[in-house]
Amino acid sequence: MSPLHLLRQPILTLCLILFAGAACAQTAPAFTPSVGQEGKDVVWVPTPQALVDKMIALARVTASDILIDLGSGDGRTVITAAKRGARATGIEYNPDMVELSKRNAEQAGMTGKANFMKADLFETDLAQATVITMFLLPDINLKLRPKLLELKPGTRIVSNTFTMGEWVSDDSVTADGTEGCSFYCKAYLWIVPVKAEGIWKMAQGELDLKQSFQMLAGTLKSGGKALTLANGRIRGDQIVFTAGGIEYSGKVDGNQMSGTTKAGGANTWSATRSAAPAK
Ligand SMILES: C[S@@+](CC[C@H](N)C(=O)[O-])C[C@H]1O[C@@H](n2cnc3c(N)ncnc32)[C@H](O)[C@@H]1O
Structure with missing residues (x-):
């Protein structure tokens, strides 16, 4: 048997395999999913x-x-x-x-x-x-x-x-x-809410913010009084709360935040975080 013949035989075999594979690929039905089919952690159910x-x-x-x-x-x-x-x-x-x-x-x-x-x-x-x-x-x-x-x-x-x-x-x-x-x-x-919890110093006093997800509570210590915050909420990096009847809204950027109030007169405010929450 010539060396060429030996070479041809595997090629022929390979061709047959490839041909059979191609024929198979043509006839194999495409995968069709079924509602409720198993998934790793959740079955498949499509969102309408x-x-x-x-x-x-x-x-x-x-x-x-x-x-x-x-x-x-x-x-x-x-x-x-x-x-x-x-x-x-x-x-x-x-x-x-x-x-x-x-x-x-x-x-x-x-x-x-x-x-x-x-x-x-x-x-x-x-x-x-x-x-x-x-x-x-x-x-x-x-x-x-x-x-x-x-x-x-x-x-x-x-x-x-x-x-x-x-x-x-x-x-x-x-x-x-x-x-x-x-x-x-x-x-x-x-x-996703920004992390705003902590003690913040501001011209109006000391702001103590407590955060639960996007909800804010706490106090603003100002002029010897501790004003309880109302309507405190975060949306992304935006913050809003009311203290002493004044609404403060602004943006949190790391340990700084600033914004405007809905009070008369000077209507901007800013604050610096002096103590981050304990983890
Ligand atoms: C309820 S179906 C929702 C399919 C799609 N998001 C929709 O709303 O139509 C959940 C999908 O999560 C897949 N899945 C389950 N566990 C997974 C995991 N650990 N990692 C990636 N995908 C997973 C399933 O295969 C399934 O396709």
């Missing part, structure tokens, strides 16, 4: 498109956003955000769903704009996100909550149906009654 649209609107997603969908399923939320111009990425553990999402993105003309990664949502770096979307479970939301609270102040988090325990939502939306939405038709929005 009517609610996806409302979630993206609730988060006010624009072209300057970086959106991450945790457990992205068939990619619908990521594709919808990409259509608004956002840089959108889906994190999905099931590789078949990742491939399906890529095909769906291609069909929607969003290849390269809607991106998908096969990864575990608990091990994914979320630091760059300006918007997080999810449809998971109550206990998973709670497990993620500490990580979400460390994201940049102002980051918007939108969850289909499931809440965040005692971190009350800043807003919500429903697609109830919309065509195509019979189950899981409500979503909630949270805006």
Whole structure:
């Protein structure tokens, strides 16, 4: 047998394998997901498109956003955000769903704009996100909550149906009654609050802020009196509270904050944090 013949035989075998593979690839049915199919931590149930649209609107997603969908399923939320111009990425553990999402993105003309990664949502770096979307479970939301609270102040988090325990939502939306939405038709929005707790020195006195998520309480010690704060609230890096009947609103930037009051006369104020809260 000539050396050439020996070489040809494996080539022939390889060709047969390749041909069979190609034939198989042509006849193998494309992966079709089924509602309720197992997932690593959560089964797959798609968010109705009517609610996806409302979630993206609730988060006010624009072209300057970086959106991450945790457990992205068939990619619908990521594709919808990409259509608004956002840089959108889906994190999905099931590789078949990742491939399906890529095909769906291609069909929607969003290849390269809607991106998908096969990864575990608990091990994914979320630091760059300006918007997080999810449809998971109550206990998973709670497990993620500490990580979400460390994201940049102002980051918007939108969850289909499931809440965040005692971190009350800043807003919500429903697609109830919309065509195509019979189950899981409500979503909630949270805006990551800046950390404002501590003792602050200001011209008006000493401000002692106590923070629970986006809610603020505390006192302003001024002119020998301790004024109890009312209506204290944070939205991203914006703060508002009332003390002694005067409303203070402003912005927190590290250990400095400043803003305006709704009192007559000089209407600006500023404060410096002298003591950070004990961790
Ligand atoms: C309820 S579905 C939501 C799908 C999509 N976000 C939507 O709203 O249509 C949850 C998805 O999370 C995925 N998943 C479950 N555990 C995960 C994990 N640890 N990391 C990444 N994805 C996960 C599942 O495979 C499933 O596709």
